[in-house]
Amino acid sequence: MSNNDILQALADMSHYMGDPNRGYAILGEGNTSARLDKDTIYIKASGTSLGTMTRDDFLPVSISRVTQVLENPNATDDDVRDCLRASLCNANEKRLPSVETMLHALLYAYPEYNFIAHTHPVACNGLLCSVNAREAMSGRLCPDHVVMMGRASVFVPYVDPGLVLAREVRDRVRRFVEEEHEPPKAIMLENHGLFALGATAKAVMNITAMAEKMAHVVIGAYSAGGPQFMTQQDVDRIATRPDEKYRQQEIG
Numbered sequence: 001m002s003n004n005d006i007l008q009a010l011a012d013m014s015h016y017m018g019d020p021n022r023g024y025a026i027l028g029e030g031n032t033s034a035r036l037d038k039d040t041i042y043i044k045a046s047g048t049s050l051g052t053m054t055r056d057d058f059l060p061v062s063i064s065r066v067t068q069v070l071e072n073p074n075a076t077d078d079d080v081r082d083c084l085r086a087s088l089c090n091a092n093e094k095r096l097p098s099v100e101t102m103l104h105a106l107l108y109a110y111p112e113y114n115f116i117a118h119t120h121p122v123a124c125n126g127l128l129c130s131v132n133a134r135e136a137m138s139g140r141l142c143p144d145h146v147v148m149m150g151r152a153s154v155f156v157p158y159v160d161p162g163l164v165l166a167r168e169v170r171d172r173v174r175r176f177v178e179e180e181h182e183p184p185k186a187i188m189l190e191n192h193g194l195f196a197l198g199a200t201a202k203a204v205m206n207i208t209a210m211a212e213k214m215a216h217v218v219i220g221a222y223s224a225g226g227p228q229f230m231t232q233q234d235v236d237r238i239a240t241r242p243d244e245k246y247r248q249q250e251i252g
């Protein structure tokens with residue numbers, strides 16, 4: 001993909017996420033990014049709205065520079081802002097990248113990801129802001145849930161957004177990869193929202209749409225006595241079936 005195509009796919013994906021009819025993100029909520037090369041990503045400028053962003057609203061940022069602040073255990077809010085500014089590839093840029101840039105950037109350490117979208121979908125957050133958040137996100141409900149979102153998602157208990165959240169996600173994704181031998185397609189943040197991660201913009205849109213649909217299903221299941229999650233054996237079977245792998249590829 002040319003830089004131009006990447007930027008266009010990122011803008012289209014952002015408009016999809018920010019469509020008010022979908023309820024994934026309104027006003028300035030959420031943020032999106034795409035990999036440009038090994039050390040560079042495009043990320044939403046702070047203060048812009050997903051639904052109305054133009055290609056000019058994405059700022060190129062250095063992954064290695066913006067993730068440096070994660071290694072400083074005493075980093076303050078000022079250090080984070082200085083680091084965000086120093087990570088900008090365009091020295092004349094006056095705007096700042098999204099406050100969640102560190103989190104996006106560290107996830108691009110996994111070569112499987114080229115696009116990432118973070119949103120606050122209504123039904124997902126209905127569950128993530130409930131007393132049953134962890135349980136509600138702990139399983140898979142039907143074959144398409146497995147095909148689109150993988151065997152499991154990463155669950156992250158509430159922590160302070162920004163630096164603390166970035167470190168928490170980094171550690172939990174690392175553990176997930178050790179156990180599952182592949183990076184997650186979705187990260188569920190308690191009292192906050194969803195991260196969808198994929199090789200293509202299409203995959204990230206599909207993961208977000210399926211996460212939100214399944215959240216509606218789980219809410220329905222709780223109203224009917226509680227969710228009956230698939231057994232691990234049945235989940236594993238779907239995840240490894242060649243016809244389901246083919247279907248996953250075809251859907252994108």
Ligand SMILES: [Zn+2]
Binds near residue numbers: 030118192
């Ligand atoms: Zn958020």
